Amino acid sequence: MKEQTITLYGTKIKTDIPFPFDLSHETQTQGEVALSSAVPESIVSAITCGLPLYWAHGRNVYLYSDRSFDGSERGQPWCYEVKGVVTFYWIGGERTVYYVRHNDTSVALLSFWFIHLLLPLYFALEGVYDILHGGAVEIEGKAVLFAAPSMGGKSTMTDYFIGQGHTMISDDKIPTFVENGRFMLAGSHPYHRPYRKFEDLGYRVEHFSRKFLPLHAMYLLEKAELERETVIEEIRGFEKFNAMLPHYLYTFPFFQRKRMVYLSRMMNRVRVFRVKRPWDMEKLPEVYRAITAHSRSL
Numbered sequence: 667m668k669e670q671t672i673t674l675y676g677t678k679i680k681t682d683i684p685f686p687f688d689l690s691h692e693t694q695t696q697g698e699v700a701l702s703s704a705v706p707e708s709i710v711s712a713i714t715c716g717l718p719l720y721w722a723h724g725r726n727v728y729l730y731s732d733r734s735f736d737g738s739e740r741g742q743p744w745c746y747e748v749k750g751v752v753t754f755y756w757i758g759g760e761r762t763v764y765y766v767r768h769n770d771t772s773v774a775l776l777s778f779w780f781i782h783l784l785l786p787l788y789f790a791l792e793g794v795y796d797i798l799h800g801g802a803v804e805i806e807g808k809a810v811l812f813a814a815p816s817m818g819g820k821s822t823m824t825d826y827f828i829g830q831g832h833t834m835i836s837d838d839k840i841p842t843f844v845e846n847g848r849f850m851l852a853g854s855h856p857y858h859r860p861y862r863k864f865e866d867l868g869y870r871v872e873h874f875s876r877k878f879l880p881l882h883a884m885y886l887l888e889k890a891e892l893e894r895e896t897v898i899e900e901i902r903g904f905e906k907f908n909a910m911l912p913h914y915l916y917t918f919p920f921f922q923r924k925r926m927v928y929l930s931r932m933m934n935r936v937r938v939f940r941v942k943r944p945w946d947m948e949k950l951p952e953v954y955r956a957i958t959a960h961s962r963s964l
Contacts (some may be wrong), residue, residue: 671892675785675841676852676878686774687781688754688870691856694877695916700760701780705764709755712743712836722783737920752776754784763788780864786839790916795841795852796928797915802835802851803827804875805961808882809835811849813913814893819887819945825860826950830952833873834858840917848880849932881936883964884910885957890942895903896949896956897942904932909940937964
């Protein structure tokens with residue numbers, strides 16, 4: 667089967683899998699990863715221990731290695747199993763991810779798990795990106811991030827901005843990294859999932875971010891009474907750290923120190939604002955105008 671190269675999370679992915687999604691966009695990249703079905707037996711035999719990782723999209727997901735989870739080291743074997751669907755393997759410090767399909771898993775299902783869930787975890791464990799949970803779009807070429815508690819409206823807000831012609835950076839898992847002292851965002855992939863349907867990547871957006879952008883501002887969405895107008899106020903000091911910490915993905919104990927340092931540095935460089943807005947879909951245009959005007963004023 668012919669090998670193809672696609673771009674996901676600012677990374678070139680080389681694979682012979684015919685991904686059933688339109689990933690033909692051209693974006694800025696840094697590095698390559700291969701996806702292969704030729705799993706070395708040495709990796710499989712090295713896996714000796716693991717734990718249930720989470721329940722996601724109606725599936726049990728497990729993470730395994732050959733040692734207790736007190737770090738992520740070069741040469742360490744990893745195994746990510748989606749029960750009944752697919753198992754992924756890789757070696758720490760290397761840039762090939764291997765896969766084994768379970769039963770009659772379709773290419774579409776394999777692709778969903780690889781793109782939406784495996785790759786962000788892989789990049790976090792490999793130290794390529796620190797991953798934030800939220801939505802991110804461009805406002806006049808500047809990257810802004812929306813964060814909210816679960817079911818708090820970040821996907822709805824991202825969707826509304828996309829509908830107004832704004833370029834999407836990510837709608838869920840946001841890759842971040844530091845470049846020349848600036849905290850940068852990489853685009854995830856050009857699909858948006860504004861609803862909660864299991865194992866569905868969503869719809870393809872017309873405008874997707876083509877280059878890495880410095881994070882301009884963060885907006886933390888909060889509910890307000892229906893009759894209130896949208897209010898945007900800056901969060902300062904240590905409260906910024908406390909407000910954004912829940913939106914830093916992956917809580918392995920060995921990530922804790924790095925996470926604290928990274929987020930503290932980010933909070934010293936990026937402004938964070940609380941958006942108190944009425945919990946009403948009909949008020950979305952008002953909230954949209956308030957945020958866009960505020961971002962332009964910074």
